[in-house]
Amino acid sequence: AVMAAVALALRRRGMRFRWRIWASAGGVRGAAGGAAGQQDYDLLVIGGGSGGLACAKEAAQLGRKVAVVDYVEPSPRGTRWGLGGTCVNVGCIPKKLMHYAALLGHMIQDAHHYGWEVGQPILHDWEKMAEAVQNHVKSLNWGHRVQLQDRKVKYFNIKASFVNQHTVRGITKGGKEMLLSAEHIVIATGGRPKYPTHIEGALEYGITSDDIFWLKKSPGKTLVVGASYVALECAGFLTGIGLDITVMMRSIPLRGFDQQMSSLVTEHMESHGTRFLRGCIPSRIRKLPDGQLQVTWEDGISGKEDMGTFDTVLWAIGRVPETRCLNLEKAGVNINPKNQKIVVDSQEATSIPHIYAIGDVAEGRPELTPTAIMAGRLLAQRLFGQSSDLMDYDNVPTTVFTPLEYGCVGLSEEEAVARHGQEHVEVYHAYYKPLEFTVAERDASQCYIKMVCLREPPQLVLGLHFLGPNAGEVTQGFALGIKCGASYAQVMRTVGIHPTCSEEVVKLRISKRSGLDPTVTGCG
The missing domain is CATH 3.30.390.30 (FAD/NAD-linked reductase, C-terminal dimerisation domain)
Incomplete structure (x- = not known):
């Protein structure tokens, strides 16, 4: 009775709790805010990648109360990274820097034609390159945190899932439970690389693009499995820095791109040292006593089985959206059951009008950083800036950073x-x-x-x-x-x-x- 009287007095004085934290052992005692009550935030963004951060910062600039929740589940190999999403940590930024490292190697080889006396042999130090790239990425992680702080955006490093249409439950690294509610919620969780879990040894011994940029030591002789732009870009810069690289393609390269151009890309790579196994499907990976990986594959044309040994196997066979752990059914958000992507309309709205999805996690959107950034900004402007401008997904330019x-x-x-x-x-x-x-x-x-x-x-x-x-x-x-x-x-x-x-x-x-x-x- 005493506690009820105190709570009533506080409400009469206009005071309220904005968010609550409980120990996980204590469980959830109600929801912060709720569908009918006062919300903690005007906008809650789930996902700290390029699109989510752009949306959050734009909304904050428009004077709204904004929070961002972000959590990176370590890769199966234990790789972790900070705020900024795929592009900053395991995508565009480290990829372009390592691509440039490979281009520098070619330029050094050209240099003597232009009068430069370059000592031989020309050697590459993976550890030195990786440390420089990783340090730059860490500086970007810090920069994003500073930008959020400067714009008074609240940042929570928690793993989020829906409780209801306005409320999200978050689990901290220490196991604490947090409830956050918002009038509008934006899902911008992106995607992660796909593993072929049906192949023996794939998960135990393979890595993905989530790992390659954070390796402390050179991957050595590498088998890249896949024909996506991720596969060809990684194979390209690894070949360019002097490694022995083989690409195993089940079908066509760069599906979805112009196929004449795609063929020229692989022709150039092949003429510059990258080996290609076409029409081949891996079936098994085993670790040998000397630490090398023995890969067995089937030639789809001849039907014969073949094998080879490698230091590293890099899976680049596609990506899956990060939606499975969000408990979207609790909020009533519809997904495409075939690919687990969130169904959105031209306004980026999901089946629940105040819940939105942008970037790689949204159905039918190009998986490109700049489109996610622009979509996020335009969404914030429509929500809070009296704008009606929609994202135009036609004629979006892009580049594949192959050699x-x-x-x-x-x-x-x-x-x-x-x-x-x-x-x-x-x-x-x-x-x-x-x-x-x-x-x-x-x-x-x-x-x-x-x-x-x-x-x-x-x-x-x-x-x-x-x-x-x-x-x-x-x-x-x-x-x-x-x-x-x-x-x-x-x-x-x-x-x-x-x-x-x-x-x-x-x-x-x-x-x-x-x-x-x-x-x-x-x-x-």
């Missing part, structure tokens, strides 16, 4: 033909040689550009595909024009910057339909 980079925006040739018909599509293309390749006598056989257009004048550009150095930098600029509805005629009226690789785009005169040789000769 010869592949940048693209818009439709692949296959998609354009399927959508408009072969007779209504015109493809302009060219094989070119970067000026930098000439003195060093580098092979430019796979340096190629194609522009996919409607055939009817003024020939709207449907897609651009660029294979060559600095593809991301090239594609980013042209993406603006394509986003604005550029036509082939307008691109041809654009003056090129000479001498660059990107100027080759505005010089595309040969169509596939003409049958003429698309090889660029001279500067004209």
Whole structure:
């Protein structure tokens, strides 16, 4: 009776608890806030990756009370990392830095052609590179925490799951239980690499992209299983720093990308030292007494069994969304049962109007950091900034950071033909040689550009595909024009910057339909 009287007095004075913590042994005694009551936060973001952080910071800038909850489950090999999500810790950032390390090796080999006396042999130190990359990633982790603090966003390092449509339960590292409630909730938990658990030894002895960037020692002779962009990027930089690398592909490379470009990517990799086992499926991994891994696989073409030994097996066979531990059924949030992704509408809203999903965890969205960031910001602006702008997922540019980079925006040739018909599509293309390749006598056989257009004048550009150095930098600029509805005629009226690789785009005169040789000769 006394406690009830005290609580009533506190409520009358306008005081309330914003959140509560109980020891896990004590259990949950009610819910913070609730569907009908006062919520702890205006916005609660589950997931501290690029999209979630962008959404949280934007909402805070608009004056709202915001919290972010994030927790990284260690990989099966025990790899852990901090705030920032896949991109910062085990994706774009360390990948691009290690890709650059490999490019530097090629440039050092070219250097003597340009008059530099470089001592031989040229050796690479994995431990030194890894330490530098990991230190940079840790600085980004710290930077994200500082940014949240500066914007007065509350950060909780807890593993979250739904209690009801407005409330989330979190478990701290120490086993404490916390309840948080919010008027709006955004799910931005991303995804994790997939393991082929049906293959003997896959989980016990294999690693994924969650581990490769945090290895203290060189992976040595490595088998990369998969044909995704993750598989080819990792295989590319590992080959580039001098390791013995084999890629095992069950089917086609870079599924979902233009297949002519994808074939050129793998041709270039193969000609520069990466071995490919095509049409092969691994069946077993065993650890030998000397510590090496013996991999057995089946050749899908001949049906014969083969085997080889490696120091490391890297699985890059796809990713799965982080939805299974969220208890989404408690909130009534619908998922696609086939892939476990959250079903969203054009507003990023789930089946529950005040619960949203952005980034890799959402159904039908490109698994790209910049799209998640923009989607998060636009969502916060719609919720709290009187905006109605929706995320536009058409003509999103991207780049695959293989040794010869592949940048693209818009439709692949296959998609354009399927959508408009072969007779209504015109493809302009060219094989070119970067000026930098000439003195060093580098092979430019796979340096190629194609522009996919409607055939009817003024020939709207449907897609651009660029294979060559600095593809991301090239594609980013042209993406603006394509986003604005550029036509082939307008691109041809654009003056090129000479001498660059990107100027080759505005010089595309040969169509596939003409049958003429698309090889660029001279500067004209």
